[in-house]
Amino acid sequence: MVDSKIKLPKIPEFDNAAAARARLRQDTLTKPPGSLGRLEPLSIQLAGIYGSSKFSVANKSVIVMAADHGVTEEGVSAFPASVTRQMVMNFLHGGAAINVLARQVGAKVVVVDMGVAADFDRSDGLLQHKIAHGTRNFGKGPAMSREEAEQGIQTGIRIMESEIGAGLDLVALGEMGIGNSTAASAITAVITGQPVSEVTGRGTGLDDHSLQHKIVVIQKAIEVNHPDPQNALDVLIKLGGFEIAGLAGVALSAASHRIPVVMDGFISSSAALLAYKLDPAIKPYLLASHLSVEKGHRAILDHIGLEPLLNLDLRLGEGTGAVLVFNLIEAAARILNEMSTFDKAGVDNKE
């Protein structure tokens, strides 16, 4: 059994007073109360996170963590493992979907090598924090050591602290790693208690036969490793990935600094799930951007108790859905800060 204790930053309480002020303000704005639907509770949640009903979401980043997965040797992905390194280069050259969508919303893309099974030049503009050249194959034993898992989490925390030091207001969790939907499904099955077959999807595009094989690989991995569902660190060590460890750290650090954490799809949400199990105080700081096609995603959102804002049949990852939701977050913030009140605009209120 792994000792479940790990040093983590303290997460402050959600500011109910600031949220209440935002709620009151919403009802003075020139619109029927509640008519902006989910933008209204979103603005109220943001106020409670920031501890102020006046807040800025100007400085936005998506932290895209990349790593490889030893379990790919079991044949669980439609794409070859070489693609992890190639896509990191694509991120650095600005040609991937996350680059395009981040440019649209003025968000910075921070690309981190957490454990890609290939080396990069120092000159690439990449944050180099490689823990190892990919995890070990968790079909045969633990994916990583306890030291590696802690190093992953602490790396995420330090990267986030550096971003926050530079004035960050809002962060999205992004990832790249061939094989990482296998890790996310294994983590989700263990922590939520759902059957593996209910939380395992096609990833980048498996056919029916390969999907069945992926399910068997995950079932076997859970048998071999005996992870303790009550111990998130144990689950991470046995079934996780280095990018998943890092993103859990990013999420915990962001919440500890009152920065909203925008989850993307299934894999980034499995990192948020581990963060939530490590410290449930993170919950009010989490925003579920969209519902992925990957079927395990709903189990994670239900387990934490979150409702996604978008349902666009996305299943890419990289942080793409999270960055799309930056638009809605900015809209919610602007509504609260820029709309006129009934009094100021001289508009008659409800009869």
Place this chain on the structure above:
Amino acid sequence: MVDSKIKLPKIPEFDNAAAARARLRQDTLTKPPGSLGRLEPLSIQLAGIYGSSKFSVANKSVIVMAADHGVTEEGVSAFPASVTRQMVMNFLHGGAAINVLARQVGAKVVVVDMGVAADFDRSDGLLQHKIAHGTRNFGKGPAMSREEAEQGIQTGIRIMESEIGAGLDLVALGEMGIGNSTAASAITAVITGQPVSEVTGRGTGLDDHSLQHKIVVIQKAIEVNHPDPQNALDVLIKLGGFEIAGLAGVALSAASHRIPVVMDGFISSSAALLAYKLDPAIKPYLLASHLSVEKGHRAILDHIGLEPLLNLDLRLGEGTGAVLVFNLIEAAARILNEMSTFDKAGVDNKE
């Protein structure tokens, strides 16, 4: 019986060849095919509308048409009719939700008086096309004359032609008019054949008792007026509004110039429904932005055969949901134009 013939601009065919080129390009971009979900068919639809897989959505407007409704004298709205004029002033001063959301996406807000029951100064920056000081109470007879209905449609067409002449790429339909959800419900019931009670909602916030009254008023109005469900012009004359007539004209004109028409909520969609009945060739040019809380909205979308992109429990109107979707449209366009291909980025494709 009203003659159903009216002179309308010719709508060109959707460009299937351009759509096919966009589809091919999507499958060469560095992502698993289909992984960007609804952004992919959205980009393909846009290519077919513009007649090119290379298109720009840089110049965006929301046309917000305002008018009053005689039927408000039956007590069908939670807000007093005075609010229509006051909200028009709020639009002109930039303090309404639509102003805030349009600023976020760089869209121009074009405010048009189609029939507000109050006068405005010439200096207000308002497009003044008042047909009358509100419609007549359709609980007692037709809302407008045939000449007024045609004038409404032609005004919408002319306004759109002027916007397109100035370089417009993308248009959203917006509206303001106390009482106009009553008109939209009446139009929807007649054209879709649904019972009035199934397509009538709380508008700006009616209680249960007032909602029942609103349903009875609409049922009586349909009995009194005997609109012909096969004749959209007849339905508009008997149960419509001047802003609804104008927006139908805007939609028809936009489609005739290969400009995508982004519908907002229930009222703007009732205008799109009339446009669709006047010329079904408009259908591929229509984009359903969101699903409104107003229960009649789903009946309209089902009747035309459209699926909304967002479901955020919005019920404000003004074009707010449509302008939020400008972000997704821009995202779809950028994905198609800016992402790298597998070949160019040197990324291995699916095994």
